[in-house]
Amino acid sequence: MKRDCKSVWSECLDLIKEQVLPRTFKTWFAPIRALSFKDDVLTIQVPSQYVYECLEEHFVDILRKAVRTAIGPNAKLEYSVIVEESHPRDPLSVTMPSNNMKKVEPNTVYVNGKPDSVAPKNPFERNNNRLQIDPQLNPSYTLDSYIEGSCNRLAKSAAVAIAQNPGGTAFNPLLIYGGSGLGKTHLAQAIGMEVKQNYPNKVVLYVTTNVFQTQFTEAVRKNEINDFLHFYQLIDVLILDDIHELAGKTATQNTFFHIFNHLHQSGKQLILTSDRSPAELSGLEERLLSRFRWGLSAEIKAPDFETRMEIARFKAHKDGIDFSDEVLEYICKYVSNNVRELEGAMISLLAQATFNHKDLTVDVVKDILGKMVKNQKVELTVEHIQQVVCNHFNMAPEMLQEKTRKREVVQARQLAMYFSKTYTNASLAYIGKQIGKKDHTTVLYACKAVTDLMETDRAFKAQVEELQKKLYCRN
Known part of the structure; x- marks a missing residue:
């Protein structure tokens, strides 16, 4: 009996559904469509190049097993990257290359069989005209108003060079790093302002990592990841502020990785800011960190x-x-x-x-x-909190990273996690990785343990209050 592509793919989906969570299935597999089935070769339609790459990276084994079970040991899977207007555009999806799986039409995106020329949705506004994208820049942040000194000379010189030739210097990406309040945002936006003046037709966009993360989450929720990616691929100069806030956010990092690659390979300029150097950026994937090192990392220090x-x-x-x-x-x-x-x-x-x-x-x-x-209060970081807690217990910070169940170390670790969750914007995953290389569930357990003990033990509560005061003491 001859089988059609839809029935074969339906059987594959039933097998896949048994191996993944419902939300994962709905996000990654439900939007895929079967196009053809001939000579044990099943061709499926995925909504974007990005979806293809994600399937390949994350779900290749599941797909391979399902296809071989449904078709036989000689089964082959081919991909066709097509975007249909008749169904919602899809979020992250994955692909699976192997010796019997390949992609069809690798570098083309289609809409109803024709090259896609429709402008993507703008995460900032509903207008799809790329010339009307608001760069989100502060006009008061200019290169002229950025005072140069020994503390920022390298960063300022690189900024001037980029503003004159965005994407055409060796400073791509430019990562500006340093403590809070030292002028990283001013300098990054000043580059954008200068580029807009020198090249009015270039598309410049400043966005904080927090906003980028919010947009990504909303795009996933609405099945609009393709629009999200397509929008950011339009940008000529992308300024992403506080890149360290991507720590622990694996899905967002994966998305930014693809955006970074597209822009960099297209000769577009990337400008990033961080509160720490690339070597100290924990919680970020190594493949992303390696790309940050392609250009220039320029430190801004406290002004003399x-x-x-x-x-x-x-x-x-x-x-x-x-x-x-x-x-x-x-x-x-x-x-x-x-x-x-x-x-x-x-x-x-x-x-x-x-x-x-x-x-x-x-x-x-x-x-x-x-x-x-x-x-004035000092700005708290996970690292600062760990140091204060360890000083209080007269132990080296390295002790928090050791695998031990000593009561004093466990309590210090739990307190450090509790204060980090309470007083910083760091993600649970980042806090856990920094404090004992634990996962987010351990952080949640630690916070509950501290809260419960404060309610029943007056001496412990007094200790917590004493530590709270020390956290904000200036050196």
């Missing part, structure tokens, strides 16, 4: 006194604030952590002096800064 003075003078002149050199020198000596704190201090000083009808003398500045800066 001379650079802080230049920044303060520029800010005062720009805002029309009348600060004497004596006052500026005191501000720059007192506020030394980062640029954001320095600018914030100057704004607060002006407001306080204006509302209180006081001249900005050194004595007035001393009084105001003494009350303001002293109360």
